[in-house]
Amino acid sequence: MGDRVDKEEVRKANDVHVLDYLHAKGETLERQGHYYRHPEHDSLVIKDTGHWYWNSRSKGGYGAISFAREYHDMTFQEAVRDVNAQDLSKTFSRESERHTSKEFEYPLHQEVPKQENISRYLIEERKLDPKIVAALIRKDLLAEDKLKNGVFKWKDSAGKIVGGDRQGTVKMDNKRGSFKQIMANSKEDGGFRVDIGTPNKIALFESPIDALSYFELKRPENIRLLSMSGLKDQSATAGIRDLIKDCKERGTAVEQVIFAVDNDAAGEQFVERWSNYLTSFEVDKPKNKDWNIDLVEAKTPVRQKEPKKAMEMER
Known part of the structure; x- marks a missing residue:
């Protein structure tokens, strides 16, 4: 494969929601209102919109590619290939659409x-x-x-x-x-x-x-x-x-x-x-x-x- 990825590979990876990518990788996430938090990294926040921010590192971005590069320390090419290699279900994307307007109700x-x-x-x-x-x-x-x-x-x-x-x-x-x-x-x-x-x-x-x-x-x-x-x-x-x-x-x-x-x-x-x-x-x-x-x-x-x-x- 070398160190190049073609435009179609990049386009395909860009369409992947970061939450779907994390779900496919087996990462556990905790929903907190309109965003998710990683239980092992308190300052890592992923929003329904696909934006993510790692407060303790002062790093952030949008989408699965940028997340994979930071979280897994991958090159751009490695991140694109890793995102495309996952068995994606879009579970998190559909769930986020259902919950974006839900307000807190104390049980x-x-x-x-x-x-x-x-x-x-x-x-x-x-x-x-x-x-x-x-x-x-x-x-x-x-x-x-x-x-x-x-x-x-x-x-x-x-x-x-x-x-x-x-x-x-x-x-x-x-x-x-x-x-x-x-x-x-x-x-x-x-x-x-x-x-x-x-x-x-x-x-x-x-x-x-x-x-x-x-x-x-x-x-x-x-x-x-x-x-x-x-x-x-x-x-x-x-x-x-x-x-x-x-x-x-x-x-x-x-x-x-x-x-x-x-x-x-x-x-x-x-x-x-x-x-x-x-x-x-x-x-x-x-x-x-x-x-x-x-x-x-x-x-x-x-x-x-x-x-x-x-x-x-x-x-």
Whole structure:
């Protein structure tokens, strides 16, 4: 074949929807509103339109060819041949057409009256203060479903539920250690948020549990804690915009924007990208990879070493 592909091969590959290509390659995708997220790469987003963006790499494109080149590190010719070699069914394309206008509807019928499993999980395994967990339940920000998953509800400024994160309470043999999912049709630029006092500051996190862990460790006042459920520019933008609007209605202004994302390369790249848009912000990094690891470490007793026995030396 050499290193050339003809126009017909390119045309054929260009007609392939990136979601169909991923489906044919056996990749697992999670639908979140009008886009899909790769479970192994939180910052990789593929839209119904065929556009994709890899936030942590600051790379994006349209269609299967460009995606194959970035994701599989292929040349243009290799990508064209790989796309055309798949057994394509157009399953994802047809599904996306059916769901593009569907709004989020919270499945209240799936809730159970008690939150025993998620409370135990957050308190015993994630080491959150029982008072914090109880307050979330009381404010209807945390629930439990029939499958023993915790549900962190995304609410807007009017109190409407616009999405949610599901958090499993049973350990699983996967990269994340437990089941995690953004609920279907959740608002694309939404996220789990908690207001402390009268917020004039906002701190941005990658998960609800990290946001809650940060609060317990630092006990900040008058702040909005917002989880982006990954590194999502649209959630950060909407979160800052909404706080500006809320403060303006109270006759005040936003005093501080804090990036409190994970202490890793993806988090650093996210903050660096945002430095091009914001002239003033703060970065608050966890000591370990994330804030919950810091919290668990702070609450885990250090085993005291046994005192060294005095050794007699013969003279």
